[in-house]
Amino acid sequence: MASEREVRARLQRAGQEHLLRFCAELPPGPRAALLAELGALEPEALREHCRRAAAACAHPPGPPPDLAARLRPLPPECVGSASRCDPEMRRLWEEEGFRQISLNKVAVLLLAGGQGTRLGVTYPKGMYQVGLPSGKTLYQLQAERIRRVEQLAGQRHGTRCNVPWYIMTSEFTLGPTAKFFREHDFFHLDPSNVIMFEQHMLPAVTFDGKAMLEQKDKVAMAPDGNGGLYCALADHQILEDMERRGVEFVHVYCVDNILVRLADPVFIGFCVLRGADCGAKVVEKAYPEEPVGVVCQVDGVPQVVEYSEISPETAQLRGSDGSLLYGLGNICNHFFTRDFLRMVSSEFEPLLKPHVAVKKVPYVDEEGNPVKPIKPNGIKMEKFVFDVFRFAKSFVAFEVSREEEFSPLKNAASAARDNPATTRRALLRQHYHWALQAGACFLDAGGARLPELPSLPGNREPPAICEISPLVSYSGEGLEPYLQGREFRSPLILDENQASALQL
Numbered sequence: 001m002a003s004e005r006e007v008r009a010r011l012q013r014a015g016q017e018h019l020l021r022f023c024a025e026l027p028p029g030p031r032a033a034l035l036a037e038l039g040a041l042e043p044e045a046l047r048e049h050c051r052r053a054a055a056a057c058a059h060p061p062g063p064p065p066d067l068a069a070r071l072r073p074l075p076p077e078c079v080g081s082a083s084r085c086d087p088e089m090r091r092l093w094e095e096e097g098f099r100q101i102s103l104n105k106v107a108v109l110l111l112a113g114g115q116g117t118r119l120g121v122t123y124p125k126g127m128y129q130v131g132l133p134s135g136k137t138l139y140q141l142q143a144e145r146i147r148r149v150e151q152l153a154g155q156r157h158g159t160r161c162n163v164p165w166y167i168m169t170s171e172f173t174l175g176p177t178a179k180f181f182r183e184h185d186f187f188h189l190d191p192s193n194v195i196m197f198e199q200h201m202l203p204a205v206t207f208d209g210k211a212m213l214e215q216k217d218k219v220a221m222a223p224d225g226n227g228g229l230y231c232a233l234a235d236h237q238i239l240e241d242m243e244r245r246g247v248e249f250v251h252v253y254c255v256d257n258i259l260v261r262l263a264d265p266v267f268i269g270f271c272v273l274r275g276a277d278c279g280a281k282v283v284e285k286a287y288p289e290e291p292v293g294v295v296c297q298v299d300g301v302p303q304v305v306e307y308s309e310i311s312p313e314t315a316q317l318r319g320s321d322g323s324l325l326y327g328l329g330n331i332c333n334h335f336f337t338r339d340f341l342r343m344v345s346s347e348f349e350p351l352l353k354p355h356v357a358v359k360k361v362p363y364v365d366e367e368g369n370p371v372k373p374i375k376p377n378g379i380k381m382e383k384f385v386f387d388v389f390r391f392a393k394s395f396v397a398f399e400v401s402r403e404e405e406f407s408p409l410k411n412a413a414s415a416a417r418d419n420p421a422t423t424r425r426a427l428l429r430q431h432y433h434w435a436l437q438a439g440a441c442f443l444d445a446g447g448a449r450l451p452e453l454p455s456l457p458g459n460r461e462p463p464a465i466c467e468i469s470p471l472v473s474y475s476g477e478g479l480e481p482y483l484q485g486r487e488f489r490s491p492l493i494l495d496e497n498q499a500s501a502l503q504l
């Protein structure tokens with residue numbers, strides 16, 4: 001381990017010697033921990049990181065002044081749609097997706113390094129359960145969708161196949177996530193097909209370019225954003241692992257969308273048949289200020305303009321048909337070929353510009369007292385996963401229905417949107433709808449038929465509670481043998497046991 005003198009010399013080179021100001025008074029254990037943490041920071045990179053953070057912060061906040069003039073909607077030929085296409089076309093995409101899955105060429109990759117600050121939990125978001133009757137967490141729903149999609153592909157092609165699950169965690173989420181998976185027996189997935197790896201952390205920086213101490217013996221560190229993926233892929237030889245397994249196509253997604261379709265065969269098939277190296281699933285934005293990035297072109301190349309970086313005027317622009325001009329909302333579900341990921345990790349990653357987030361960062365003051373700031377005091381620098389779209393040779397966007405595929409858990413219960421209640425409702429409405437489509441009928445306590453969904457406002461609870469295990473149905477398929485022509489009273493929990501009982 002590096003000595004204090006060595007660490008001090010390195011920090012001097014980075015202009016960050018103040019990080020050692022409490023070192024002399026620390027007991028041996030914490031002192032060694034601090035020196036180890038600081039010794040791992042590469043001086044030139046640290047200097048550059050702090051310089052960039054302060055420089056970026058010196059610019060006025062908000063979108064770059066010339067951005068609006070450089071934006072264009074994506075050309076229609078780059079955009080496909082799952083909901084507004086010929087059903088035969090959709091069938092072909094799905095068929096192709098299943099074929100690739102059955103050949104073990106598809107993996108999923110979860111971005112799960114975030115801290116869940118908005119949700120207000122101290123554990124990884126994937127461990128959250130939104131109050132479904134089954135009590136399932138986001139991780140469990142995702143694991144079960146993987147198992148079901150493997151099963152469906154296997155049945156179609158008479159094979160046994162695997163969809164490896166890569167999970168990018170951070171210093172905050174790796175320990176608890178790994179423990180949670182072990183405690184739940186990997187949700188009956190083969191542990192050798194669940195590969196966790198860690199993204200980097202970067203110091204938070206003051207407005208004048210000084211890395212911050214969170215405690216006397218600990219630097220205030222934050223994950224380097226979901227675009228930290230590309231460094232992490234290289235650091236942990238993940239692409240080599242994919243190559244060994246024969247994976248060619250990767251579905252990258254973020255943890256919080258309760259309706260996420262892992263390795264969605266329709267999306268995979270669409271991207272593969274289009275010959276795309278990079279793709280993004282989108283939904284139509286619900287309203288101009290919705291906090292989703294928009295997929296569009298900047299200077300003629302595909303890009304996502306994040307919700308924090310688009311001006312309200314641009315967000316409100318409408319086309320001649322009255323719809324939002326920049327209305328393709330990014331739902332953080334991306335398709336990449338392994339080749340594309342290799343190119344990005346080995347060549348283009350250094351070109352990704354970090355984005356600046358000004359945040360409230362807990363720190364210790366000059367006397368060493370811990371302070372919880374009430375206003376933003378520090379800068380976190382994050383790379384964004386979608387910033388690589390501009391390097392694609394063939395980029396496509398794929399529009400899907402919000403009701404079927406997008407309901408993110410971002411906020412605590414007190415927020416009006418994207419909270420535990422809205423995500424639970426979105427899933428239960430979907431399952432109620434699937435059950436009706438499969439020919440089920442729900443009765444109220446007095447035995448009268450309950451209504452179908454389309455007549456109900458979007459924000460209402462479904463008339464009856466129906467939760468369908470992903471192990472029984474991935475996207476509404478295959479439910480008729482259990483439900484057709486049958487009457488149910490709320491709640492109907494259709495898990496594997498109930499399904500077998502109903503089939504008898």
Ligand SMILES: CC(=O)N[C@H]1[C@@H](OP(=O)(O)O)O[C@H](CO)[C@@H](O)[C@@H]1O
Nearest residue numbers: 226291292293330331332384385408
């Ligand atoms: C950097 C990044 O990936 N931002 C994504 C991501 O936003 P967060 O607010 O960071 O969760 O998810 C949104 C969809 O839920 C998507 O619209 C947005 O562009």
